Structures are given as C-alpha cells and as structure tokens.
Amino acid sequence: MAQSLAGLASARVRRILRFFPESSQAEREELRATARKLLDTHGEKVLTGLRPAERVMWYLASEGRAEDLVEVVRGQRRDPGGFLVTGARRPRLVLPGLRGLALPERITALERRDLPVTAQLTSVEWRGGDLVWGGYAFVANLPRPSGRIGRFAVLKHGKTGRLIKLRLRRTRNEQATVASGQALHCYDQTGFEVVVSARRLRELAGRGGGQWFLHIGIPGPGGIHTSRVRQRDAGTAGHNQVRHLADGSRLVVGFTKDAVSITVQQPPAEVESCTVVDGELLLVARARSGAEVPAAVNITQGDTGLDSPLTPLSGPSGSADAFRRYRAVFSLDRLTANDPSGIRTRPFTVTLKEAGGQDREALLAEGFTTGRHGLAPGRELAVHRDERGRLMLATRPVRPIVDTMTVTAAGELVIEGTYPGEEAAGKKVILRHGVRLEEKEVPVELADGRFTVRVEPEAAPQVDGPALPLCPGRWYLFFRDADAWDKSGDIPVTLRPEQVGELPLHFSGPQRAGWQQGAGGQPRAFTVDRREFDRIFIEPERLLGPDEHGAYRQRILREEYFQEQRKLPLRDAVLYLSLGGKQFSDSPRFVYEELVRRGVEVEHIWTQDAGLPEMPAQARVAAWGSRAWYEALARSRYVVVNTVIGDWFVTRPGQRAVQTWHGTPLKKIGADLLGSPKSSPAYIASLPHSYRQFDFVVSPNAYTTEIMSRAYCIEGGMFESGYPRNDVFYAPDRAERAARVRERLGLPEGKKVVLYAPTWREDQRHASKLYKLDLQIDLAAAQAELGGDHVLLFRKHPKVHGSVPGAGRGFVWDVTRYPDIADLYLVADVLITDYSSALFDFAHSDKPMLFFTYDLEHYRDTLRGLYFDFTTRAPGPLLKTSEQLVKALRDIDAVETEYKEKYARFKKDFCEPGDGLATARVVDRMLADGPHATAPADG
Numbered sequence: 001m002a003q004s005l006a007g008l009a010s011a012r013v014r015r016i017l018r019f020f021p022e023s024s025q026a027e028r029e030e031l032r033a034t035a036r037k038l039l040d041t042h043g044e045k046v047l048t049g050l051r052p053a054e055r056v057m058w059y060l061a062s063e064g065r066a067e068d069l070v071e072v073v074r075g076q077r078r079d080p081g082g083f084l085v086t087g088a089r090r091p092r093l094v095l096p097g098l099r100g101l102a103l104p105e106r107i108t109a110l111e112r113r114d115l116p117v118t119a120q121l122t123s124v125e126w127r128g129g130d131l132v133w134g135g136y137a138f139v140a141n142l143p144r145p146s147g148r149i150g151r152f153a154v155l156k157h158g159k160t161g162r163l164i165k166l167r168l169r170r171t172r173n174e175q176a177t178v179a180s181g182q183a184l185h186c187y188d189q190t191g192f193e194v195v196v197s198a199r200r201l202r203e204l205a206g207r208g209g210g211q212w213f214l215h216i217g218i219p220g221p222g223g224i225h226t227s228r229v230r231q232r233d234a235g236t237a238g239h240n241q242v243r244h245l246a247d248g249s250r251l252v253v254g255f256t257k258d259a260v261s262i263t264v265q266q267p268p269a270e271v272e273s274c275t276v277v278d279g280e281l282l283l284v285a286r287a288r289s290g291a292e293v294p295a296a297v298n299i300t301q302g303d304t305g306l307d308s309p310l311t312p313l314s315g316p317s318g319s320a321d322a323f324r325r326y327r328a329v330f331s332l333d334r335l336t337a338n339d340p341s342g343i344r345t346r347p348f349t350v351t352l353k354e355a356g357g358q359d360r361e362a363l364l365a366e367g368f369t370t371g372r373h374g375l376a377p378g379r380e381l382a383v384h385r386d387e388r389g390r391l392m393l394a395t396r397p398v399r400p401i402v403d404t405m406t407v408t409a410a411g412e413l414v415i416e417g418t419y420p421g422e423e424a425a426g427k428k429v430i431l432r433h434g435v436r437l438e439e440k441e442v443p444v445e446l447a448d449g450r451f452t453v454r455v456e457p458e459a460a461p462q463v464d465g466p467a468l469p470l471c472p473g474r475w476y477l478f479f480r481d482a483d484a485w486d487k488s489g490d491i492p493v494t495l496r497p498e499q500v501g502e503l504p505l506h507f508s509g510p511q512r513a514g515w516q517q518g519a520g521g522q523p524r525a526f527t528v529d530r531r532e533f534d535r536i537f538i539e540p541e542r543l544l545g546p547d548e549h550g551a552y553r554q555r556i557l558r559e560e561y562f563q564e565q566r567k568l569p570l571r572d573a574v575l576y577l578s579l580g581g582k583q584f585s586d587s588p589r590f591v592y593e594e595l596v597r598r599g600v601e602v603e604h605i606w607t608q609d610a611g612l613p614e615m616p617a618q619a620r621v622a623a624w625g626s627r628a629w630y631e632a633l634a635r636s637r638y639v640v641v642n643t644v645i646g647d648w649f650v651t652r653p654g655q656r657a658v659q660t661w662h663g664t665p666l667k668k669i670g671a672d673l674l675g676s677p678k679s680s681p682a683y684i685a686s687l688p689h690s691y692r693q694f695d696f697v698v699s700p701n702a703y704t705t706e707i708m709s710r711a712y713c714i715e716g717g718m719f720e721s722g723y724p725r726n727d728v729f730y731a732p733d734r735a736e737r738a739a740r741v742r743e744r745l746g747l748p749e750g751k752k753v754v755l756y757a758p759t760w761r762e763d764q765r766h767a768s769k770l771y772k773l774d775l776q777i778d779l780a781a782a783q784a785e786l787g788g789d790h791v792l793l794f795r796k797h798p799k800v801h802g803s804v805p806g807a808g809r810g811f812v813w814d815v816t817r818y819p820d821i822a823d824l825y826l827v828a829d830v831l832i833t834d835y836s837s838a839l840f841d842f843a844h845s846d847k848p849m850l851f852f853t854y855d856l857e858h859y860r861d862t863l864r865g866l867y868f869d870f871t872t873r874a875p876g877p878l879l880k881t882s883e884q885l886v887k888a889l890r891d892i893d894a895v896e897t898e899y900k901e902k903y904a905r906f907k908k909d910f911c912e913p914g915d916g917l918a919t920a921r922v923v924d925r926m927l928a929d930g931p932h933a934t935a936p937a938d939g
Contacts, residue, residue: 004049005058008038017057021070022681028066035062044106052093052114053083059107068101077682079551082184083141085110091221096184110221115139117227119216121237121260122175124253129198131253133260135237136176137216138190139225150219153194155204155212155262164200164212169193178550186552192216196262205249205264214260228259234474234531235504242389244366248288252388268292269352270365271391272325274383276373281330281381285310285352286323286365294352294360297328299335299393301348306330310352336375336395343489345396362391370497374398378423385497387533398423400451400479402536403496405528407507413455413528413538415477417493421449427479429453430490431460434474434537435770436801438817439487441808442477453477453493457526457540458509462817469509469524472610474537485780486805494534503536504529543610543623557630558648565634570654572931573603573636579662580643581609581624582798584616585820587660587698588640590724590919591926592616598923600932605632614819638926644690651693658926659694660724663837664704664910667759668865670711676865687713698723698922700840701910707867719925722918728822729844730916738826745813747791747827754786754889755828757795757821758852759836762863766801773802776854778882783811785886793824797836830892832885835859835866839875840910843903848896849876850888875899875906 006014016023016031023031038046039062047055053076060069075095076082084094091110095101119137126132137151153168173191180187194214204212217226231254232238240254252263268291273284287293296309308328339346351359364385373381375395382399384392402417429444429451440460445452459467477493484490495503505528525541542549548557574595576588584606592604596618604619607629615621622629633639633649639657651657670687673679691697691714699705700723709718728734747753756777764772773796782792783806794804796816806812815824821838825831831842831849839849851874853859860866871878876899879885888895907914927933 005046019681020073022685032064079184119227119229124236131196133194136173136191138187143185152217158211174546183551183555211263230258231255235529240387267363272365283328295355296353339395343397348393350391411509415453419451430478437803562630570637574638575605575632575636577607577641581607583613587724594919657694659697664840672711721921722913724919727916741823752829754830755793756832757838760797760799770801779806787811853878875903
C-alpha cells in the first residue's frame with residue numbers, strides 16, 4: 001500500500017498541522033509548501049490512506065486555505081474523527097458546522113474503509129435450550145441504518161462460506177454510544193439480540209464438525225456493511241462455553257481470533273475422570289460404541305513427555321450405557337519430578353494419541369469433576385479444565401478456591417472456599433485494583449481448611465488509613481504471607497471451575513449518606529465476574545448514570561442541560577472541586593471549614609470523582625459530570641476550585657468563582673513550556689479564557705504571582721493572600737489535630753515520622769497511560785537501618801499508580817489515600833521530596849527536608865525544566881542514592897544545623913504571607929459585596 005501523506009511528512013510538519021490555529025504565518029507557509037510538494041511529487045494517492053477528516057485537513061493545507069483549516073482543526077479537537085455522512089448511493093463526508101465548506105468530491109467521497117463497522121458482543125446467555133447473544137453494532141459516523149432493509153445476522157461457516165440466517169431483534173444499548181468514544185453521534189439504538197434456537201443448534205451439530213462465525217449486516221450508504229462480532233475481555237461475552245448435546249456432539253460457544261463463533265465438535269472419545277489413587281494418576285476415557293478408540297494418552301511438559309496406553313476398563317467400574325471405557329495410568333512421582341518450588345505454575349499438555357500417531361485434544365465429558373492433590377509443602381497438582389472443556393494439568397502453588405458467594409442484607413459480599421490449613425496459616429487477604437494497583441487488606445476467617453472473606457464495598461479498609469468505598473475498576477483477590485515485603489509472592493483467589501456459570505453475580509451496596517449521584521441517588525451496584533476463565537474480580541458500577549456517561553452525553557449535558565440550568569435563579573450554595581474531585585483536601589477544604597465555622601448559611605456541595613475520596617458528612621456529594629453536578633455548577637452562588645474546570649465554563653452574573661490553585665512552581669508550567677517537545681500550543685492558547693472564569697486567583701507568595709500571571713496568561717489580578725491550606729501550620733490547635741491524625745493512622749508512639757511525597761515523571765508511564773511508581777529508595781534496606789525508631793509515610797502523587805512494597809509491615813505506611821496531605825505535614829518530623837511543590841508548603845513548618853533528586857539533570861535539562869537553580873537554593877541536601885538518603889535521616893540533626901541559614905532564606909522567599917490568616921482573607925474576598933458578606937478579618 002502506498003505511503004500516506006502524513007507518513008511522508010516530517011514530525012515538525014505534522015505538529016504544525018496539529019496546532020495549526022496557534023501556528024505562526026511562517027509555520028503555515030511551511031505546511032502549505034510541504035503539503036503541496038508532496039502532492040505534486042507523489043500524486044493524490046497519498047491522501048487515500050488518511051482518515052476522512054485528516055484527508056480534508058491535508059488538502060486544505062496544500063491549497064493554503066488557512067481560515068477553513070483553522071475551523072476544521074478546531075472541530076476535530078472537539079470530536080476527533082467525527083463527521084456526518086450524506087448521499088445514499090455515493091456517500092460523502094460533511095463536517096459538522098461546516099456544511100458550506102467547498103471541497104472537491106474526490107476529497108469528500110467515502111469508501112468502505114472510511115466507514116468501519118464496530119460489532120461488539122456484550123452478553124451470552126441460555127434461555128432454556130436457546131442461545132442468546134446480546135451486543136451492539138454500528139457503522140462509524142452512521143448512528144442509524146438507511147434504506148428499507150434492516151439489520152441482520154448470519155452464521156458463516158469458516159471453511160465453506162455457507163450462510164445461515166438468524167433472527168435478530170433490535171434493542172437499546174447505551175454501551176454503544178459510550179464505547180464509541182465520540183461526542184457527535186448517539187448509537188443507543190444500535191443494540192441487538194440474536195437468538196439461535198435449540199432446533200437450529202441441533203441442525204448445526206447434524207451438519208458435522210466445523211466452525212460458524214457470527215456476522216452482523218448493517219445497511220448504509222453504498223450498500224451493506226458487514227463485520228464479524230468481536231468478544232469482550234471478561235464476563236459471559238469474554239469466555240467460551242461448552243454445551244453437550246444428546247447425540248454426543250458438543251458445541252463450543254465462544255471465540256476464535258477475537259471473533260464470536262460456534263464450534264461443532266464430535267469427539268470419538270472424551271475424558272470422563274482424572275484422579276490420583278495410591279501414587280498414580282488414573283485417567284478414564286470413554287468412547288461410544290463403534291467410535292475409534294485412541295491408543296494412548298500423552299502428557300507433555302516442555303521437552304519431556306510421558307505416554308500410557310489406554311486399556312479397556314472392565315468389572316464394577318463399567319456403566320450400563322452406550323460407552324466403552326478405557327484407562328491410562330501414570331506414576332505421580334515421574335509426572336511431578338523436578339517440580340519447582342515457590343509460586344511458579346508448571347502446566348502440562350494432555351493429548352489423546354490415535355493408532356496412526358495423530359494427536360487429539362483431551363476433551364472432557366459432561367459432568368467431569370476437577371480436583372487437586374497435595375505434593376511437597378506449598379505445591380499441588382491441579383486437575384483442571386479450561387473454558388473450551390479441555391483437560392488441563394498443572395503443578396502450582398496451593399490455591400484458595402472459591403465455591404460459595406453470598407450477599408448479606410446489608411450489602412456485604414461474603415466469599416467462601418477451600419484452602420488447606422497449613423497453607424492458609426499466617427496469610428492475609430489483599431484486594432488489589434487491576435489498573436491503579438491500589439491495595440486494601442480485607443478481613444479473612446480461617447478454619448478447618450476453609451476461608452471466609454467479607455468485603456464491604458462501600459467501606460473497604462486500606463492497608464494504612466481510613467476505610468473507603470471501592471473506586472470503579474476491577475478488584476482482584478490475593479492471599480499473601482502476613483510478613484511478605486511485596487506482592488511478588490501473592491497467590492490469586494480463583495473460582496471452582498464447575499461454578500463459573502454462576503457468574504456474573506450482581507448486588508447493591510447500602511445507601512451512602514449525602515451521596516447524590518446521577519443515577520437517581522440509588523445505592524451503587526456491584527458485579528462479581530471473571531477473567532482468564534476462573535480469576536474472579538469485584539467491579540463497582542460507574543458513578544454516572546446511563547444518561548450521563550461517555551463523551552456524547554457529557555456534550556449534551558454541557559450544551560443543553562447546563563445552559564438550561566444557568567437560566568434558573570442562583571442558590572445559596574458553594575460547589576467545591578479539589579484535584580478533579582479526587583480528594584476532600586487542599587485550600588477548598590479550608591475554605592469549606594472556614595465557612596462552616598462562621599456559620600454562613602449556604603449549602604455545601606463537594607465534587608466527587610472515581611477515586612471516591614472521603615467526604616464531609618455535612619456536605620452533599622455530586623459525582624463529577626453528573627446532572628446533579630452540572631446543576632450545582634450552574635446555580636451555586638459560589639464555586640471554589642483548585643484546578644481548571646473546562647473551557648466551556650463561564651461564570652454567570654452574581655456568581656463568584658475562586659481559583660485557589662495547588663502549588664508553588666519549581667518545575668516549569670503553562671506558557672513557559674512553549675517550545676519544549678511536551679508543550680501543547682492549544683492548551684497554552686486556551687489559558688486566557690480558562691482564567692477569565694475566575695473572579696480571582698489565589699497566590700501563596702510574590703514569586704508565584706509573577707510566574708502564574710505570565711505562565712497561565714492571567715489577565716485579571718491575583719490575590720496574594722497565601723494558600724489557605726498552609727494555615728494548618730499556624731493553627732492554635734495544630735498539636736491536637738496532629739494527635740488525632742496519629743491516632744487515626746495508628747502511628748506508634750516514640751518513633752520519628754518521615755513523610756515521602758515525590759512528584760511524577762512524565763516519561764514513566766504504564767501501558768494504560770497512567771504514571772508509574774518510580775521507586776528508587778531501597779525500602780528494605782531503609783527498614784533495616786531505621787525501622788527501630790522511624791516510620792516512613794509514603795504519599796504517592798495522585799497521578800501515580802503502583803503498590804508500595806513493605807506497606808503494612810510497621811515501617812512503610814502507604815498514606816496515598818489519606819484525605820489531605822496537610823494533616824500528614826503536621827505529624828511528619830522530616831519531609832523527603834524532590835521537585836514537588838510540597839517543599840514550599842512544608843517550609844512553613846520549620847522542620848527539616850531532604851531532597852531525593854536522583855534524576856536531577858534529566859528532569860531539569862530534558863524532562864521538565866526548573867525555574868531556579870535548585871542546587872544552590874534548596875533548603876536541604878540534594879541526595880542521589882538511597883544509601884545517602886538513609887544516612888541523612890540518621891544524621892538529621894546535623895543536616896538541620898547545616899542548612900539552617902538556607903532554610904531561613906528559602907522561607908523568607910516563598911512563605912510570605914505566612915500568618916495563618918490566608919483562609920480568612922480568601923473567604924472575605926469571596927463573600928465581599930454579596931448577600932453573605934461579613935466584616936473582613938484582621939491582617
């Protein structure tokens with residue numbers, strides 16, 4: 001295939017196109033000349049490989065139509081890849097809001113590849129003997145099929161291509177619109193339900209072995225668009241299911257190469273049982289009368305294989321049915337020789353060998369029972385099965401196996417199962433998030449070889465810190481040695497294979513006080529489901545309701561519902577937003593507490609996002625992006641935030657919006673990053689409007705006022721009041737507050753408290769695009785040296801995800817989910833940080849700081865850049881290694897003495913004003929000249 005124009009252009013030119021509205025005249029001319037030259041050299045075939053909207057942009061660039069290109073680029077930023085389609089027989093692209101844009105037909109003409117089909121399975125169920133597939137299917141940018149022909153479904157044979165038409169019923173499926181990821185079209189009506197009747201399934205079996213794939217057809221411009229339906233990664237739409245028929249056929253309803261299929265199998269022999277008896281593995285196979293009987297069974301592990309002939313089984317073991325039975329016997333000692341220790345799983349491949357030497361899969365008979373047999377301490381032989389009904393053997397660490405799941409009337413999930421007592425002794429149970437890697441230790445009861453785990457999804461305990469609700473995402477269960485340092489030895493909790501069909505399990509938690517989510521304020525729903533056949537997970541539902549979730553519905557809420565609410569009278573309410581709704585913390589928290597202390601008669605509404613932070617009982621809670629939140633944002637008389645809201649937000653007459661912000665800049669920000677590889681000219685261009693939203697922007701000091709005014713293009717004045725959050729260092733009750741924090745965390749008396757609060761690294765990302773925990777401290781060595789008289793509180797940055805090794809063992813405390821770092825400052829005797837703004841806040845305390853700047857040159861010169869020479873102005877030593885850090889902690893008194901003068905200069909430069917009255921000043925200004933105005937505070 002010919003290379004596309006975008007592939008031929010340089011990275012610089014592609015960047016000019018990406019940020020064309022913000023580009024200079026010289027850059028625009030460079031783009032035009034490059035695009036024109038490439039088209040003249042290679043011809044317009046270089047446009048064909050581009051997506052439709054991208055094709056338009058490159059064409060406009062080559063023609064020098066700058067004004068049109070600006071509008072197209074801005075439109076694509078709002079909804080990447082989104083467009084309208086016109087023309088029934090010869091489909092053409094129309095860009096929303098730009099119907100008058102003059103473009104040649106060769107640019108707007110749409111081919112099949114420009115209109116890809118998404119066909120997604122979401123559920124598989126059995127209704128009696130009928131198979132029912134549920135899902136959604138749509139053509140990109142075509143929310144509705146056109147013409148008189150409706151959608152249809154067929155089964156297509158993988159080899160012959162033969163088609164069997166199926167009954168398809170259209171349904172509503174909001175998941176389609178959410179999954180589309182775009183904001184232009186609503187695909188709710190693209191759901192489907194396809195029924196394959198029991199009679200049809202018997203017909204498929206009667207046709208003999210083979211594989212049939214499910215296809216969906218959708219009428220649209222230019223004809224019928226078809227696609228195979230693809231699977232999900234979990235649940236009933238992500239796993240194969242085996243169905244045995246009366247004639248001995250078996251149907252595997254599931255997936256091949258991500259496509260939904262029905263595989264018809266007619267095995268001549270099946271494995272009926274596999275057990276361990278007197279040191280031998282006894283495998284019993286059965287064959288129907290007249291069927292060819294395999295000659296032997298082969299078990300292979302790596303390059304080593306064991307064979308055993310299948311010999312007829314006679315006597316009392318036989319059954320009076322249509323089957324003949326045979327057995328194969330293997331020495332357990334030979335089979336498990338050289339079995340590794342530890343947590344490694346060692347799988348075996350089992351096949352049935354025919355007389356001619358051909359291998360067949362060891363398929364399981366209906367009613368086969370799995371089991372396990374103990375080997376050396378900590379190891380077992382698992383007689384298992386996979387989702388396609390094949391025999392699986394493996395030696396592995398002894399696993400906890402779930403066999404019972406119930407839900408109490410109070411919404412508590414009770415999970416029970418078997419785990420031999422000698423293996424379970426001394427272990428704890430960890431609930432770990434599959435993406436965030438956040439961990440919670442949940443209670444477990446062990447007795448008589450069984451375990452019982454109780455999970456309160458709305459109040460799950462943390463390893464360190466308060467019990468909090470489970471945030472959205474998948475939570476997996478593990479057993480871990482109580483004294484384990486990290487997760488490397490975790491044993492996963494799995495489901496008994498015979499019970500996988502009992503999932504999904506749906507249940508509801510209790511109603512949460514003060515919670516008003518968009519889904520009508522009902523208790524949150526939870527699901528227990530599975531991945532990788534038998535790995536169970538608990539998944540809370542998303543916080544937003546069906547009419548709120550996804551880019552499309554968020555656009556409708558912003559453009560329609562929010563605007564309608566703005567026409568209604570203002571209410572005496574304050575809406576708070578701290579770090580995107582992920583915390584009840586920071587300066588918005590202190591403003592809230594000051595308003596409560598003064599008794600100002602307003603309703604308090606706190607924004608809460610997926611992190612589900614702890615919230616004050618006296619406030620109402622609204623999920624970010626819910627209808628309740630948009631209503632509060634439109635009608636609250638006061639809005640207090642420490643991050644930006646969105647460029648669509650504009651305050652209304654009579655409404656006060658306060659931006660408290662959340663840091664003193666050491667690393668470069670905003671427009672000061674312009675020209676660096678990671679800068680976004682579009683973001684920088686949006687800054688003036690973003691800060692016009694606010695009546696005033698709070699600054700902690702003169703240094704920040706100068707930088708923020710320039711870097712964030714703040715046109716109005718800044719209020720140099722000091723950060724309300726730093727009043728905590730001057731509060732008269734700070735000692736009592738610190739004592740309450742120590743008690744809440746359970747910190748041991750008499751030990752020095754070290755708080756470690758690093759920032760994130762932009763170049764350290766997970767595949768999920770979340771930032772990795774860049775852990776460079778040797779925590780085990782630190783515990784060995786300091787554990788007797790120190791504790792280390794580890795506070796990850798909100799953008800960083802990863803479990804903290806050693807947490808929960810007495811030295812390392814993971815306090816990431818503690819509501820507010822300000823409380824942790826009070827109990828800390830020493831702060832370790834790097835380039836985080838925490839250093840400017842903690843300087844108010846006069847307590848020593850250490851700077852673990854192991855990557856200073858890279859961070860300063862390549863990654864982000866710093867505003868001043870940190871090597872000369874830092875109020876503490878810059879340390880490169882974990883050994884240096886531990887030594888400095890042991891000699892902290894000497895460090896404090898050495899840096900006393902630098903610390904004083906630093907505090908003078910960055911901690912004024914620092915009198916404990918910042919919150920009062922901010923609240924006075926927020927309320928000034930309004931219905932809740934009070935006499936200004938002194939100072």
